[in-house]
Amino acid sequence: MQSLSIAATGMMAQQLNVEVISNNIANMSTSGFKRQRAEFQDLLYQNLRRVGTNSSDSGTIVPSGVQIGLGVKTGSVYRVMTQGDMNNTGNKLDLAVQGRGYFRVQMPSGTDAYTRAGNFQLSPTGQIVTSDGYTVAPGITIPPTATDITISNDGQVQATIPGQTAPQIVGQLELSSFQNEGGLDPQGDNLFLETAASGAPTTGNPASIGFGTIQQGFLETSNVNAVTEISDLITAQRAYEMNAKVITASDEMMSTTSNLK
Amino acid sequence: MENALLIGLSRQTAMMRQMAVIANNLANMNTTAYKSQNMLFDEYVMPNASEQSPDKQLSFVQDYGQMRNLADGELQTTGNPLDVAIAGSGMFKVQTPNGIRYTRNGHLQLDASGQLVTSNGYAVLTAAGTNLTFTSDEGQITIASDGTVTTDKGQRGKIALVDFANMQDMKSEGDNLASTTQAEQQVANPRMIQGSIEGSNVKPILEMTNMIDVMRSYESAQKLVDAADDMRRQAITQIGSAV
Numbered sequence: 001m002q003s004l005s006i007a008a009t010g011m012m013a014q015q016l017n018v019e020v021i022s023n024n025i026a027n028m029s030t031s032g033f034k035r036q037r038a039e040f041q042d043l044l045y046q047n048l049r050r051v052g053t054n055s056s057d058s059g060t061i062v063p064s065g066v067q068i069g070l071g072v073k074t075g076s077v078y079r080v081m082t083q084g085d086m087n088n089t090g091n092k093l094d095l096a097v098q099g100r101g102y103f104r105v106q107m108p109s110g111t112d113a114y115t116r117a118g119n120f121q122l123s124p125t126g127q128i129v130t131s132d133g134y135t136v137a138p139g140i141t142i143p144p145t146a147t148d149i150t151i152s153n154d155g156q157v158q159a160t161i162p163g164q165t166a167p168q169i170v171g172q173l174e175l176s177s178f179q180n181e182g183g184l185d186p187q188g189d190n191l192f193l194e195t196a197a198s199g200a201p202t203t204g205n206p207a208s209i210g211f212g213t214i215q216q217g218f219l220e221t222s223n224v225n226a227v228t229e230i231s232d233l234i235t236a237q238r239a240y241e242m243n244a245k246v247i248t249a250s251d252e253m254m255s256t257t258s259n260l261k
Numbered sequence: 262m263e264n265a266l267l268i269g270l271s272r273q274t275a276m277m278r279q280m281a282v283i284a285n286n287l288a289n290m291n292t293t294a295y296k297s298q299n300m301l302f303d304e305y306v307m308p309n310a311s312e313q314s315p316d317k318q319l320s321f322v323q324d325y326g327q328m329r330n331l332a333d334g335e336l337q338t339t340g341n342p343l344d345v346a347i348a349g350s351g352m353f354k355v356q357t358p359n360g361i362r363y364t365r366n367g368h369l370q371l372d373a374s375g376q377l378v379t380s381n382g383y384a385v386l387t388a389a390g391t392n393l394t395f396t397s398d399e400g401q402i403t404i405a406s407d408g409t410v411t412t413d414k415g416q417r418g419k420i421a422l423v424d425f426a427n428m429q430d431m432k433s434e435g436d437n438l439a440s441t442t443q444a445e446q447q448v449a450n451p452r453m454i455q456g457s458i459e460g461s462n463v464k465p466i467l468e469m470t471n472m473i474d475v476m477r478s479y480e481s482a483q484k485l486v487d488a489a490d491d492m493r494r495q496a497i498t499q500i501g502s503a504v
Contacts, residue, residue, distance in 0.1 A: 010288030
């Protein structure tokens, strides 16, 4: 019975779908999180009667053959790269990227990781770091006496220092963009790594061509939409149940056969 | 001859295959742009065994073909700028290592070199038969309803949308791809919707009803086989004991 294994592929696909949806819902308030979507494709086909073959000597052809599909497979689980909402936190070191681009983070291992979550803090030495303490490239140190930090739309970091009338420019933030953002390798902790599929990063200043701008005092929330996720969850659950019914029905058919004396 | 057994068998074999088709439809309930399929049955009339045979014509069942339901699947809004759904007829043209293939799966993306590809990494072709490659400074990619692709650098090309005389005569290749030997035709009024994906057009209720129908028909065919078997057994025991 092919229908048994076909329905099994369907159940496995829907299970994965529910897993992806539950991860989206779990990350509804993760800053910079991009919702994922499972995309399914049909599996191989068995040709029982091939379309387009000759059905007689006079050249008539089979107009529609018999092709039995063997189920479904997961084509990809991709991230939907739409902009998340802007959440006003008022925190001086909360930065949101409006548009394209990732902050580059220097990992302790020496490699570079990329993130859209801009909830940054200061290290004991005054450096701008992520919430895990990793340096945000290119490594900007705020003087210990600074009373205020201003970060402009184009990523210039200025510190107000007592006794100086003009704010002092202490550094310039950079953004990195990728040809294929979907190809980035998620590492957890809101971090991504470059892969062969994503292409090499292009680095540039915020607000330059091809890069988004930086909003100080805001965090980019996740782009998960509760209504979409719940309705997808309902569809996935019902699809799972229906595939399970196919298994029951196929089983009954087989039992009918085995009751044959 | 005990033809009832063989007729019952032809029915059951056909039912098994239809069950596989229904199972495949249900498994692909969430597959992008999947078109549901249905088995077509035909009566196959056997000539009489001989002139004197008391049997009249015997009709067997045969599954001679399949119909694709070509109705549009429902539109799912994803908001992803490179998700493109086709409303109405037409298929995207895709360059694969095995030659040109066609698909209605509009989940497109850019690969590492900035080329517009399907989720399997095959290049999507334009009406001019070329690939589309973008650089990272082009900004937002906009796809108009006729397939014209525009970025900050202006018009970049037009995504091909082709149609065929007989859409039933398309060979499914898996991975949402189809192939054919028919000549391509340009779609007169192409309509693409950016930010959406075409869902599968499988109607779960219809499939479940069909499934129950197949299951019960299978059982009734089984009853026929059982009855034929009973008759044979009685013939052996009664005629045999009379001797």
